[in-house]
Amino acid sequence: MEFIRRLFNISKKSNDSWTMFSTSKAERKGLLVSMGEITIGDDFLKIENYPFEPSIAYKQNIFKANQIDDIDVKSYPPTFRIGNEIVFLESDKKEILEVFAAKNGVKTVERSWIWGWILEPFLDTEYTAETDQRLTKLLESHGLTAGQVKSIRAEVETQMLKYNFDTMLWEWGGFDASDVLKAMRTKYKKDEYEDFYRRVMEIALLSIKTAE
Structure with a gap:
């Protein structure tokens, strides 16, 4: 499996604190x-x-159309x-x-998969130089x-490896913004996580700015 190759590569990095299943x-x-x-x-x-x-959805339960x-x-x-925030649904x-x-006349859109592209190196699949060039x-x-x-990627690497491999998720198809928010919520303190959350939203909604 791809995670085995990744494990040996990660173990060579003296500054990386992640150890498989730790x-x-x-x-x-x-x-x-x-x-x-x-x-x-x-x-x-x-x-x-x-x-x-x-999130606004943590503080507010009901959202009118x-x-x-x-x-x-x-x-x-x-x-x-809602504004500068996206809320994830089942x-x-x-x-x-x-x-x-x-x-209800609510606009439907198809947002670009920006966080999926950022997080692709942490999937349980081969990440080639060609893939990196395409995503860049x-x-x-x-x-x-x-x-x-x-x-x-350097900021989220250890947590994303924990998220995908230590939990035995073995995701290979794709990640999104909700995945990195799950991964980082166990690492950061409240104020750090609030800052990270804001940055995740800004990046997730870059496709709106690109389209304007």
Whole structure:
């Protein structure tokens, strides 16, 4: 498996603190936290037990349709946007959300997979030089320099490796912003996580600026 090759590569880095399966049971549980539950009403969405404390969805349960800027039912998981923040929803509700959006006149969009491109090196699959070149071009087209991407990946690397391999998730298909938020919530203190959360949202919504 790809993680075996990665394990030997990581072990050569003296400044990397990650060791395979060293994550505590308590942290593993926190890494795989539930995304909460959603109730879809006629003209509202109700979200309970949302895991990300900096989010508006952690403080507010009910979102009326006229509060929602747009819904992305193509993403995994689906999301809706309020201002400069996206909220992640349960993946099995895509069809119902599409009906909800159409019924209430909520704009539907397909946001670029920016965090998926950033996090691809941490999947359980081969990451080639050709893949890196392709993703670098995609990320540059959305306003992120190669240096910025390198810095972000260095910041989240250990936690993403814990998230994918120490939990035995073995994800190979793709990550998104919700994955990195889960991974980093067990590392940062409250104020650090709030800052990180804000940065994740800014990057996740870069496609809106690119389209303008």
